Amino acid sequence: MKRAGNTPPFRSATGEILPNSVAEAGYHRLGGSDQWVMIRGENLANPPLIHLHGGPGFSESRLLRHFNADLEKNFTVVYWDQRGAGKSFGRGSPDRP
Numbered sequence: 001m002k003r004a005g006n007t008p009p010f011r012s013a014t015g016e017i018l019p020n021s022v023a024e025a026g027y028h029r030l031g032g033s034d035q036w037v038m039i040r041g042e043n044l045a046n047p048p049l050i051h052l053h054g055g056p057g058f059s060e061s062r063l064l065r066h067f068n069a070d071l072e073k074n075f076t077v078v079y080w081d082q083r084g085a086g087k088s089f090g091r092g093s094p095d096r097p
Contacts, residue, residue: 007065010042020044022076038085040065041076049057049075052082 010021025038050072051064064079071077081087 007038007040010040018042024069036081038079039076040072040079042073044076046075048078050078050080 007023007025008011009023010018012018014095017063021041023040026036027034028037029035068077
């Protein structure tokens with residue numbers, strides 16, 4: 001993967017970005033390796049829910065966003081492609097944990 005990708009912000013009915021929402025995607029240094037993480041939630045006060053991609057193979061985030069988008073209303077969802085899987089594969093980390 002050459003690009004981290006992006007994720008659209010949460011917007012109100014009038015098109016304004018919802019206050020206290022989060023919608024970000026990118027590589028973060030975790031355990032000494034660059035790993036891809038997307039964080040989405042309509043309200044940062046909601047409890048976190050971490051989805052750890054099981055790998056190997058492609059990222060499941062696109063499917064999860066489609067089928068589980070309602071979770072982002074009640075949780076701050078962290079989609080994490082663990083080391084050696086999905087978008088984290090080949091970012092200078094070993095293939096195996």
